[in-house]
């Protein structure tokens with residue numbers, strides 16, 4: 001029986017590794033590309049969800065972390081550090097455990113979900129809650145990486161982008177060609193940069209040390225990125241000092257991969273726009289209730305963007321559209337327990353009795 005071997009071994013000829021590389025993996029990648037029936041009906045295009053919550057720690061970060069941790073071991077590091085809105089810290093903590101390295105994570109105090117916090121703790125990371133936002137945390141992490149004996153595993157480390165580009169490879173390998181449009185949430189802007197790199201590399205001959213690989217796809221997609229309206233520096237055209245959104249994963253005002261994200265947008269003929277928290281939560285509900293896919297709020301920003309563009313008459317029909325949904329709903333489940341008007345969902349309590357339960361369900365005895 002064949003098991004998926006993780007993104008480094010599956011795509012070794014397209015990643016900066018050699019036969020001698022000691023690969024640190026938890027079997028990441030190989031995630032499902034799910035046909036989104038209701039979004040397809042809505043738009044008249046074939047819409048697919050790249051469900052990245054199915055990665056080992058529940059987010060797309062694992063694709064980059066297998067590469068970053070492999071690079072850390074290769075460099076002889078003893079400890080790694082990252083700043084995070086939660087998912088990177090969960091992934092770093094798990095992969096550091098697999099690598100036998102110490103891990104320190106810096107997170108903005110009070111602004112990361114319980115699921116992500118508990119993952120970092122469970123995997124034995126030293127977790128520091130910084131009195132500041134993600135951008136402040138990343139500043140400190142970068143300085144630690146430069147001036148102290150710790151290896152930085154944020155996406156400013158190019159190994160992370162290399163690993164994350166495999167998301168694009170998998171989409172093309174599954175569909176047989178690149179989609180027409182690729183949609184995804186944008187925070188620190190590593191992922192949009194990584195997908196664009198992956199799509200470009202797959203659409204042209206690729207030089208390796210063992211020769212040239214032929215192009216796999218005939219085209220590249222148009223890249224559509226969506227930010228939370230309260231944390232939308234690409235829409236503003238400059239960093240935001242006080243980013244705010246309920247989608248804590250993408251609560252970022254000063255994205256590290258600024259130039260490469262702008263290049264992805266412009267070279268692809270795409271866009272980076274904003275969606276409000278209400279639009280994000282509506283898309284979150286749509287995915288859960290209409291498609292059967294449970295994501296965290298930040299992950300719904302891409303879907304929110306597609307729905308918004310459709311309402312504006314700006315989504316073409318008859319195309320193939322892929323949306324990366326970046327993290328699992330169980331990371332931050334509280335949002336599912338709110339109704340549209342913001343009140344809490346109260347589970348109905350019933351006595352231990354079949355007749356009352358049946359009555360509560362509106363069932364009549366047959």
Ligand code: F0G
Nearest residue numbers: 084085087088187188189190191326327
């Ligand atoms: N979606 C989720 C669930 C995320 O956790 C992130 C980023 C993004 C989207 C945005 O991706 O930063 O590459 O543009 N999370 C980082 C973290 C910042 O620390 O976990 P990006």
